[in-house]
Amino acid sequence: MPGYHETLLQLTYTRVLILFGLSTLVLAAIYVVGAGVDVWLICATLGMMALINLFTYARLHSNWPVTESELFSQLCADAILYGALIYQTGGATNPFIFLLLVPLLISAATLSWRFTWLMAVIVVLFYSSLLRYYLPVLPPQTEHHFSLGALFDLHIIGMWMNFLLTVLLITWFLVRMQHSMRQQERRLNRERERRIRGQQMVSLATFAAGTAHELGTPLSTMSVILKDMALTHKDDPETAEDIALLQQQVSACSDRLQTMARSARDADVTHEKPMKVLLDELLDEWQIIRPQAQYQRRDTQPGNSPLVATSPQLKQALTNLLNNAADASEEPLDIELDWDKSNVWLRIHDQGPGLPLSSSANLGRPFVTTKGKGLGIGLFLTATTLAQHEGEVRLYDHPKGGTLTEVRLPTAGSGHKEAE
Structure with a gap:
């Protein structure tokens, strides 16, 4: 063992x-x-x-x-x-x-x-x-x-040296053993947390799969009914406009379910991409979803950014963070990208109310939310996805107000591992 x-x-x-x-x-x-x-x-x-x-x-x-x-x-x-x-x-x-x-x-x-x-x-x-x-x-x-006194003195000196050597050996060995035991305990705690998080993810995935399967039938039914209603009310412009909006929303829900199914099928598919390119694509797609959201983006370093391992799940996790920041404040978001040889950092600063003290210690756990609405699983899924990519997310109260969301991702090929 x-x-x-x-x-x-x-x-x-x-x-x-x-x-x-x-x-x-x-x-x-x-x-x-x-x-x-x-x-x-x-x-x-x-x-x-x-x-x-x-x-x-x-x-x-x-x-x-x-x-x-x-x-x-x-x-x-x-x-x-x-x-x-x-x-x-x-x-x-x-x-x-x-x-x-x-x-x-x-x-x-x-x-x-x-x-x-x-x-x-x-x-x-x-x-x-x-x-x-x-x-x-x-x-x-x-x-x-040797006289008896000289032999006795020699024996006393030898005992002192023996005592000193024994103390050094015992102290060194026990200190090393305690350090090893603490490291092993930390590893066990991390594995236990990962196992619990994995069980929660399986439960959520099972629930999501069942929900997606059940939503397929009512969405198909709604699409058929809306087509019939569009033919019936084609002479009423206002009603036809409302029906067209409903059809657009139903189509968006159907497309979302299909995207979720494809993401589940390609869950293990990852590829490498420069972080700047990934962020540009992410912000372009996010602006289509949230056209009213505004942001200011800056890179702390010139030149090409390092490669990171990306996947559909990672892009969805980062999108969740952008949505949370946009929901917290109507002011433009401040988005900053930084990197070194081993890691890249994405920082999102919003001008919202900041982190409530009552729930700051539990952020990242399932069913914990700061919005007053929602299921409270977005940040949990985000943290889990980033952990699968050997990254992490942390939230801070910004000195200038609002919340600072910091994402760390290892660069591709850096071999970055979590510190002991």
């Missing part, structure tokens, strides 16, 4: 630090203190630790999942090697015997209570055995003669 994979990866980093520290201490004990140790045996133990760490690091790049039992076996191997190294360097008289606590602390932080208690039994047995069985570092026959 991903959690144990990350823990085992952190364990390989911890082993590198421990190997470096132990190698330095062994060299100091041999050449500074003059300890009588079997250098080849110690080097073999440290080499075994290095080989296990290299094998573990290579194994982590495979597709095999890291189980709890595997992580426990890795910690047992560490405890055995630490015990072997301490056995060769004085046993329980070695102030660095507390290195045996490192596997136990990692077990307590990551594994279940059964494995933690088992690791506790293992390290206690090792410590108890090392009280009696060990290779002395300074045997009585050595040519180096």
Whole structure:
């Protein structure tokens, strides 16, 4: 599972630090203190630790999942090697015997209570055995003669160094583990939100499909009746004009249903287009729908704009934002386009009343509206569509009044991903 994979990866980093520290201490004990140790045996133990760490690091790049039992076996191997190294360097008289606590602390932080208690039994047995069985570092026959006070001072200094090393290792490992756990929790929260949003989208799509199917019959009936009424009242200009307007509206509704069906069929079809071209097309189509709406458009940078991945759903989402801004104020909209190598930003500033505090925290959720009318699903569908394009929409109260709607879209090929 991903959690144990990350823990085992952190364990390989911890082993590198421990190997470096132990190698330095062994060299100091041999050449500074003059300890009588079997250098080849110690080097073999440290080499075994290095080989296990290299094998573990290579194994982590495979597709095999890291189980709890595997992580426990890795910690047992560490405890055995630490015990072997301490056995060769004085046993329980070695102030660095507390290195045996490192596997136990990692077990307590990551594994279940059964494995933690088992690791506790293992390290206690090792410590108890090392009280009696060990290779002395300074045997009585050595040519180096240390007084009892000097040996005690040396032991105290070693314990201080051991305490400092243990504190650094434990703090570093636990901080890294907490960071990894927070990242995993954020990923789980995002996936949960996406799943909930996906379920809501499926519900809305099912409802929309059923509604579109049901509306087809009454619209066809209305079209037939309006044709008959046009023939009946062709001598009445005012009535004929009203009937022609109704026919136009019915045709618009039928065309809208057909467009919705084509969009659903081509939902996965996307292509790349310069953002300036996309915005020009979008504004031209929007002016046909909203001829009374006015706007002022400006680009913050000269030259060609980067490519973005576009689709019918994206154009509809941006149209929803333009409609919301136009509904909020009769004043001309201020539309600004900006970009860099990784993202493009579309900012729409209206002169409306701004965002109400009561609903600002829930904007983007289904059935939440600030208009006092409507179903409250437009901004939700817009936010969902932009998220599918790895973009986002945010709404702010503008310092000069009204609402600022900011859309961010990644440029094509930028590989932009949401920040952790």
